[in-house]
Amino acid sequence: MYESITSAPPARVPAGVPPRTGLWTTYGSLLRWTMAQIGVMLPLFIVVQALLAAGIIIGFGFLIPDIDTPAARFLSTGAPTVLLMVIGFVMVPQGVAQARTSGTFTYMRALPVPRPLLLLSDLTVWLAVALPGIPVAMVVAQLRYGFSYTFDWPVLVAASVLAAVMAAAVGYAIAVLLPPLLAQLITQVLVFFVMLFSPITFPASQLPEWFQAVHDVLPFRPAADLLRAGLLSGGHGVHWQDFAVLLVWCALGFAISVRALVRRA
């Protein structure tokens, strides 16, 4: 009598290194994941942006008695920039700081994906969160002052996307560079700087000259001027060095963020 011997079924796991997953598949899957995490908050973000826009356009209006049309225009066309900066420099660092504290950041870094893609998918989602702020601010301004815009679409689209991505990338860099608690503190300070000390809702000519020079290299005034040129074509020229300043800040934000994602402690 022979005993029958059943051999084990063929192994399901192939030997060796699994092939690399396509970049688009990886990016798409990460986007789906990040969108689900941040996306549930999207309606809330839009409400917050509307309230913030109302605060700037209506509230700042109270500061100026007998506001004339040019001042109202300046205020209203600066509001979208303030919203973009607040999302990028405040919400993004807080989100990243929270991800670092909860272990999500580490979890994502342990995934079998090229780590720069983690940054790209995060920034894509933040872009989707930030951009609705622009029409929201325009609607609020329209309701309050009732004037019309003269769009320069190519400039508006390029300036909005570049300003939003720049702010989110730099915000991300702040959050990965500093300990979470410090990062949150810095973002609070930045809100005041953006709202009160940056020539976004008022002309730069009201600042002392040395401070104007500082704002030539900081990203806030260039972002505001470019967005304004997109919203009111004709009145405000496009200065290409403003684009250059934003691009440099964008590159800096990317470089620091990618380094923090890739680096092993």
Added chain:
Amino acid sequence: MSGTVLEVEGLTRRFGSVVANEQVRLRVRAGEVVGLLGHNGAGKTTLVSQVVGLLRPDSGSIRVADVNAIADPATARRCVALQAQAQAPIDGLTPRAAIEIAGRLRGMSATDARAAARTLADELDIREWFDRRATPDGGGLSGGVRRLTAFAMAAVAPVPLVILDEPTNDVDAARRRLLWQTVRRLGDDGAGVLLVTHNVVEAERVVDELVVLDRGRVVAAGSPSQLRGASDHDLRLELSLHPDGADPSEFPADVPIPIARRVRAGRRVLLTLGAADAEAAVAWATTLRSDGRIEGYALAPATLEDVYLAVTTSAAASAATTTKEAADV
């Protein structure tokens, strides 16, 4: 398929003056489940973090599926599926979506990922919550279902090495059993599994090999029966002491039977003895209890937990002695 999927040699990693891993040596072969045991802070998570490229070792080598994980961490990560000790970030997702995304990230087609997710949900009996969304701050899904989802995310695609860090935390008894069956199945499918845990009793049932880490060092390694040693037929007499009660086995002269090993863990004293002395041991323990010197006792076959406690406690004791000697010099 007898290849080595994880080979760690002489791995050392310090945090300032704290040595988290010291000369760690570890090997996981394809098809094998290896348990990595150790107390809190023994250096288990530090070891895992180095394998997946979150930390850089001070010295030593790590090879994952024959890839040098220190020189090429990105490629090594493709060979490892990790269930981290922290909960996976699945807020806003259903378990189905989370498991499918994990499969897609490892290159599975949408159809394959969907099928594999369904299979795992059945294996782990979580179909009831399969389409329920996890909401922020721990809402929507319980901790146990989240943990099982995270496990499924690590188990969904065929990879050479699966690392599970405390996979059964928060999971109920019935589903723990299902989870262990799936872990065993992963091994049978040809993956190497590194199971990180401090739960010796659970680990004993599923692992082929064990490595015990204590204060960053490997203090014991081998198969469960090797670790239990020649004394595989030994018995364990467990005495439960009164709160603040004296330990009647503290002085060997007071114990009427030969004791191979004595380990005290809080109010429990574990005595290892030969099977031939069982009758005398029971008589002694019964007397102790009727005299009110102990709360109760139990006699059972020696387990891996006894060995584990013995190696980690003796290492601690010798470390304490060493410190004292150093202080005396």
